[in-house]
Amino acid sequence: MKAHIALLPGDGIGPEVTTEAVECLKVIASRFGHEWRLEEAIVGAAAIDATGMPLPPATLALAKTADAILFGAVGAPRYSDPAHKVRPEQGILQLRQELGLYANLRPVVCFEAVRDTSPLKPELLEGVDILVIRELTGGIYFGEKTRTETRASDLCVYTVPEVERIARLGARLARERRGKLTSVDKANVLETSRLWRSVVVRVMKEEFPDVLLDHMYVDAAAMHLLRRPSDFDVLITENMFGDILTDEASMLAGSLGLCASASIGASTRGLYEPIHGSAPDIAGKGIANPYAAILSAAMLLRHSLRLEREAKALEAAVVAALSAGVRTADLKPRGAPASTRDAGDAVRAALAR
Numbered sequence: 001m002k003a004h005i006a007l008l009p010g011d012g013i014g015p016e017v018t019t020e021a022v023e024c025l026k027v028i029a030s031r032f033g034h035e036w037r038l039e040e041a042i043v044g045a046a047a048i049d050a051t052g053m054p055l056p057p058a059t060l061a062l063a064k065t066a067d068a069i070l071f072g073a074v075g076a077p078r079y080s081d082p083a084h085k086v087r088p089e090q091g092i093l094q095l096r097q098e099l100g101l102y103a104n105l106r107p108v109v110c111f112e113a114v115r116d117t118s119p120l121k122p123e124l125l126e127g128v129d130i131l132v133i134r135e136l137t138g139g140i141y142f143g144e145k146t147r148t149e150t151r152a153s154d155l156c157v158y159t160v161p162e163v164e165r166i167a168r169l170g171a172r173l174a175r176e177r178r179g180k181l182t183s184v185d186k187a188n189v190l191e192t193s194r195l196w197r198s199v200v201v202r203v204m205k206e207e208f209p210d211v212l213l214d215h216m217y218v219d220a221a222a223m224h225l226l227r228r229p230s231d232f233d234v235l236i237t238e239n240m241f242g243d244i245l246t247d248e249a250s251m252l253a254g255s256l257g258l259c260a261s262a263s264i265g266a267s268t269r270g271l272y273e274p275i276h277g278s279a280p281d282i283a284g285k286g287i288a289n290p291y292a293a294i295l296s297a298a299m300l301l302r303h304s305l306r307l308e309r310e311a312k313a314l315e316a317a318v319v320a321a322l323s324a325g326v327r328t329a330d331l332k333p334r335g336a337p338a339s340t341r342d343a344g345d346a347v348r349a350a351l352a353r
């Protein structure tokens with residue numbers, strides 16, 4: 001197939017890890033007979049430096065016409081003061097909004113070869129394979145905000161259609177997996193959560209009676225993710241709960257450098273990025289872990305291009321590289337750590353076999 005892929009490497013380690021993912025996509029193209037048109041644009045601090053804007057119009061135009069977007073990371077210490085009116089992180093928020101990307105998919109997989117890097121006991125990690133789906137465009141982050149000298153408020157709003165589309169997406173993906181959906185809310189306290197729960201119950205009863213549904217309060221979910229993580233299959237939740245739970249869940253995998261994500265909407269056009277940031281502390285050293293970026297490219301193949309076989313091949317190649325002991329510094333290597341390039345090369349070598 002032919003596909004047009006936008007590359008937005010961004011800042012810090014973003015370009016380093018994106019380069020490795022792109023090289024892997026090129027190997028996939030030649031091995032499976034595809035043709036990619038790869039087009040790069042600036043975003044984040046790099047874009048502010050060049051144009052004064054974190055998401056210049058040319059970058060947005062490219063993102064809106066490409067079949068999929070491979071994103072690195074944005075953020076730079078020189079713009080870290082929250083008092084700055086224009087900040088690199090606004091680039092990714094604007095992109096999600098402009099493209100209507102309402103769901104963030106974060107798989108949490110504990111690769112056997114690097115189980116020792118997780119802070120959890122290895123026996124708890126046996127069989128952990130979770131897909132967390134976070135609602136991305138509603139809730140308290142986007143509600144009305146007020147501030148006086150003595151008082152501040154953030155309004156949390158959800159509408160029925162916003163919950164319906166997350167419930168349907170979660171149920172569809174659960175059907176393709178182990179058939180279990182956990183909906184996380186705080187229905188004992190919050191009105192938005194009571195709406196969330198009633199909508200999820202109705203959609204599941206009417207449209208997905210075959211999917212096993214359970215509900216969990218967010219505080220209990222935070223505990224159970226550590227106590228019995230292998231019980232979860234697909235987990236759906238609202239924006240702020242998802243923001244917090246996904247970072248917690250990423251620790252099951254052992255390193256931020258292993259966690260991929262996809263932001264998707266109504267069309268097949270999606271944005272794929274590692275969950276980590278621009279890591280300025282290690283940028284430019286060639287030591288960042290590129291596996292999360294490569295696994296994000298696999299999600300791009302699966303969700304935007306519908307190339308399941310190719311996605312699986314790329315994921316299997318990452319597993320092979322990890323099993324061969326190719327570990328970057330964050331993965332507690334036993335000997336000398338692998339460089340970013342070494343890790344990418346190991347994945348490509350496995351792909352070629």
Ligand code: NAD
Binds near residue numbers: 013017257279288290
């Ligand atoms: P971070 O994820 O960049 O780094 C946290 C720690 O993890 C650092 O010690 C870093 O060295 C390490 N780390 C992260 N990714 C790694 C990788 N691939 N390999 C090895 N080690 C890795 O988070 P932070 O330090 O809180 O934020 C840095 C900047 O990134 C900030 O400007 C922040 O706003 C931004 N950020 C951007 C995104 C995004 O682009 N979506 C997400 C999170 C943070």
